[in-house]
Amino acid sequence: MQFPFSVSPLWRRLSSPIACHFADSDVDLVVIGAGYQGLSTALHAKRAGLSVQVIEAGDIGAGASGLNGGQVIPGLKQDPETLLASFGHTAGRRLLDFAAGTADAVFDLISHEGLDVERSRCGWIQAAHTDAAMEAAVRRNRQWRAYGADVTLLNKAETTLLTGAEGYRGAFLDRRAGVINPLALAHEMARIATEAGVGLVLKDPADALVRDGSRWRVQTAGGRSIRSRKVLVATNAYSSGLVPKLAESLVWLHSFQIATEPLPPDYDFILSGGQAVSDSRRIVVYYRRSPDGRLVLGGRGPMAVPQTHEDWRHLERALHRLFPQLAEVAIERRWFGRVAMTTDHLPHLHEPEPGLLIAAGCQGRGIGLMVSLGQALADYVASGDAAVLPLPIRPIKPIPLHRFRRLGVAAHIAWYRVLDGLER
Numbered sequence: 422m423q424f425p426f427s428v429s430p431l432w433r434r435l436s437s438p439i440a441c442h443f444a445d446s447d448v449d450l451v452v453i454g455a456g457y458q459g460l461s462t463a464l465h466a467k468r469a470g471l472s473v474q475v476i477e478a479g480d481i482g483a484g485a486s487g488l489n490g491g492q493v494i495p496g497l498k499q500d501p502e503t504l505l506a507s508f509g510h511t512a513g514r515r516l517l518d519f520a521a522g523t524a525d526a527v528f529d530l531i532s533h534e535g536l537d538v539e540r541s542r543c544g545w546i547q548a549a550h551t552d553a554a555m556e557a558a559v560r561r562n563r564q565w566r567a568y569g570a571d572v573t574l575l576n577k578a579e580t581t582l583l584t585g586a587e588g589y590r591g592a593f594l595d596r597r598a599g600v601i602n603p604l605a606l607a608h609e610m611a612r613i614a615t616e617a618g619v620g621l622v623l624k625d626p627a628d629a630l631v632r633d634g635s636r637w638r639v640q641t642a643g644g645r646s647i648r649s650r651k652v653l654v655a656t657n658a659y660s661s662g663l664v665p666k667l668a669e670s671l672v673w674l675h676s677f678q679i680a681t682e683p684l685p686p687d688y689d690f691i692l693s694g695g696q697a698v699s700d701s702r703r704i705v706v707y708y709r710r711s712p713d714g715r716l717v718l719g720g721r722g723p724m725a726v727p728q729t730h731e732d733w734r735h736l737e738r739a740l741h742r743l744f745p746q747l748a749e750v751a752i753e754r755r756w757f758g759r760v761a762m763t764t765d766h767l768p769h770l771h772e773p774e775p776g777l778l779i780a781a782g783c784q785g786r787g788i789g790l791m792v793s794l795g796q797a798l799a800d801y802v803a804s805g806d807a808a809v810l811p812l813p814i815r816p817i818k819p820i821p822l823h824r825f826r827r828l829g830v831a832a833h834i835a836w837y838r839v840l841d842g843l844e845r
């Protein structure tokens with residue numbers, strides 16, 4: 422899509438020379454989508470001895486994996502006790518162990534494989550803007566500490582000191598978390614996957630999936646046709662009509678981001694400890710410093726594709742509310758991407774037909790989740806044993822009145838903004 426104004430992710434960089442090629446026309450696994458999910462699954466499946474072909478509609482990380490906020494946060498949206506209550510002791514504990522390890526999976530991958538990805542691991546602050554949010558932080562902290570996680574609470578003064586922002590009641594600090602350069606991670610995962618022998622085709626969308634005896638045939642817009650024992654549809658928030666009802670089982674939202682110009686040393690009080698922050702508002706605002714000293718801030722945006730810089734103005738207002746000192750600082754980058762939400766706020770695994778796998782729905786917390794899930798999906802493809810998966814495989818359930826869902830979401834967002842405003 423062409424925009425009449427500049428929209429450019431902070432970390433857009435020249436494509437590294439990754440050897441893209443077509444492995445074979447008959448493979449064990451075709452992966453559709455070259456984000457973290459697709460690339461992680463492809464890498465691990467290849468290392469398990471399978472032949473793998475990745476098909477990507479755009480460039481590496483063209484979806485959320487190249488556009489995200491870079492905050493690597495372990496856990497799911499639900500707290501540990503909620504997961505145990507929902508899934509029962511055994512399955513709940515397995516899911517909890519998986520979720521607790523997702524940030525480790527990213528940082529271990531980067532260090533063990535020697536990936537060229539800027540990163541720091543100073544933790545994530547979930548800053549409470551009301552007393553009720555602080556009570557939730559206390560509960561979250563108690564539950565994760567009981568699990569043995571390296572988390573703590575911050576009081577008001579500590580939160581002000583670490584964030585540089587006034588007005589928070591306190592915070593939950595998760596020291597397992599950190600930040601990465603998201604696009605670099607996608608590129609480096611593609612590099613090691615292709616070096617391991619994964620075939621990677623870019624700029625050629627898969628446009629049909631058909632049964633071919635006991636195998637699948639994946640056809641692309643560019644005229645390729647690949648037979649495969651198994652297929653993983655790793656298109657997540659960018660899913661369209663390839664698998665019936667999949668897109669209707671998700672609600673995708675736009676997350677928008679802005680980046681300031683690099684800040685001079687006068688502003689070193691902002692995020693002085695190097696943590697990333699999300700606040701506790703209904704319409705969450707998240708922020709971090711980039712390695713070159715910018716403040717990068719994001720949050721929900723309009724459901725429509727942005728037309729002018731005005732569509733990012735709500736983020737500039739949030740920036741100035743948090744840091745009035747930045748009122749005169751230039752905003753140099755603006756961009757946005759899609760986040761896939763599910764009605765139960767959990768990622769969904771599907772296998773609508775034997776050998777056709779799907780994982781989707783990260784609720785905006787998919788870096789660690791999808792890097793980790795890729796390993797489990799590869800194990801499942803290799804072994805056929807669903808017990809290796811952290812979540813049950815469920816039927817695809819379209820959301821009733823999905824066509825009107827986006828209107829409903831837009832109305833909700835507007836209402837939540839009003840409520841957040843009243844709590845200020």
Ligand SMILES: Cc1cc2nc3c(=O)[nH]c(=O)nc-3n(C[C@H](O)[C@H](O)[C@H](O)COP(=O)(O)OP(=O)(O)OC[C@H]3O[C@@H](n4cnc5c(N)ncnc54)[C@H](O)[C@@H]3O)c2cc1C
Nearest residue numbers: 454456457458478484485486489490492627758783787788
């Ligand atoms: C603005 C933004 C900020 C975010 N911030 C964070 C954060 O700070 N921390 C965090 O943990 N998570 C964050 N997320 C979420 C996280 O980025 C995603 O959950 C994660 O990247 C999903 O990875 P994925 O591989 O499943 O999907 P994606 O990276 O979206 O990959 C899907 C791929 O499928 C391709 N595709 C679609 N259709 C076809 C087709 N027919 N044929 C071939 N290819 C196709 C797309 O081009 C795309 O490359 C954010 C997301 C956004 C958009």
